Amino acid sequence: MSIRFRRRIKLGKGLRLNLSKGGLGIATGGRGARIGIGPRGAYTSAGLPGTGLYAINYLGKGKREKRGQEVQVQEEMPKALAAGSTGRAILLIAAIISFFFNVTLGFLLLLLFIGILIYRRRSPRGMAAAAFSQGQDLFEKGKYSEALEYFEKARNLEPHIREILLPVGDVRLKTGDIAGARQAFEGYLAGGYDAGVAIKLALACMEDDDFQTAVETLQNLPQELKEQVEIINLGATCFLRMGKPELALEVLRKGPTRRRKMDPSLMEFRYLLGLAY
Numbered sequence: 001m002s003i004r005f006r007r008r009i010k011l012g013k014g015l016r017l018n019l020s021k022g023g024l025g026i027a028t029g030g031r032g033a034r035i036g037i038g039p040r041g042a043y044t045s046a047g048l049p050g051t052g053l054y055a056i057n058y059l060g061k062g063k064r065e066k067r068g069q070e071v072q073v074q075e076e077m078p079k080a081l082a083a084g085s086t087g088r089a090i091l092l093i094a095a096i097i098s099f100f101f102n103v104t105l106g107f108l109l110l111l112l113f114i115g116i117l118i119y120r121r122r123s124p125r126g127m128a129a130a131a132f133s134q135g136q137d138l139f140e141k142g143k144y145s146e147a148l149e150y151f152e153k154a155r156n157l158e159p160h161i162r163e164i165l166l167p168v169g170d171v172r173l174k175t176g177d178i179a180g181a182r183q184a185f186e187g188y189l190a191g192g193y194d195a196g197v198a199i200k201l202a203l204a205c206m207e208d209d210d211f212q213t214a215v216e217t218l219q220n221l222p223q224e225l226k227e228q229v230e231i232i233n234l235g236a237t238c239f240l241r242m243g244k245p246e247l248a249l250e251v252l253r254k255g256p257t258r259r260r261k262m263d264p265s266l267m268e269f270r271y272l273l274g275l276a277y
Contacts, residue, residue, distance in 0.1 A: 080125075080161045081164075091112065092110075128154040128158040135147045135151040135154065136167075138150065151167045162192075165184045166188060169184030169204070173200070181207075195222055211241050212238075214234070214238050218235050233265065233269055236248040246276075252273050
């Protein structure tokens with residue numbers, strides 16, 4: 001069993017002390033953007049409110065991290081796989097309560113609960129849920145290759161549940177399988193649009209040096225997201241990498257050119273603005 005420890009202590013004025021099993025760190029900043037120093041060195045982080053995505057850029061690292069797209073995610077159990085858990089819990093509670101009033105009824109309800117539980121665990125959906133749960137644990141421990149095996153197992157058992165494609169794409173992106181990540185995100189979006197997944201697809205395209213597709217994906221985001229400085233930075237980066245500084249400048253002019261309060265996202269914005277000019 002893996003024991004984890006993490007505690008955050010607020011020191012006032014946006015300053016925060018982070019204590020964890022990995023070591024000691026300190027960070028400052030507001031919601032969605034921080035800068036700090038931790039066990040792995042100095043870093044900046046920026047998030048997109050409402051999407052569940054944030055990126056960490058460790059300063060002075062290799063090519064992949066210099067490009068600033070280390071996507072951090074938490075894999076959640078798809079609702080379709082978790083369906084029925086509330087009903088089973090209610091049945092168990094009802095069985096326990098019934099024992100105080102009618103032992104026979106309580107015993108029958110308990111047998112029904114056990115039968116449903118056994119059937120659930122042996123069904124494709126139950127086995128898929130168990131595989132996904134094991135993949136979650138391995139993902140959180142950083143064992144991405146092993147986690148991928150379990151996510152793929154869950155996907156093979158329940159291929160119609162498209163939400164399983166998300167962790168598959170996330171793991172493949174982390175392990176450098178960019179083509180596989182793109183395929184997973186595109187497969188998910190084929191079943192319905194999701195802005196957070198579209199951003200993941202854009203990041204995968206950027207890692208694949210397919211900046212044209214990344215730009216097209218970013219341009220199709222909802223207007224309120226396209227106005228976020230993080231998205232503006234991504235679009236400008238794509239145009240600069242494509243050798244089109246005039247288009248990068250056009251995108252950057254829609255950003256917070258007059259904002260004075262500095263944070264990691266604004267620092268990157270100013271840097272890109274200088275490059276475009």
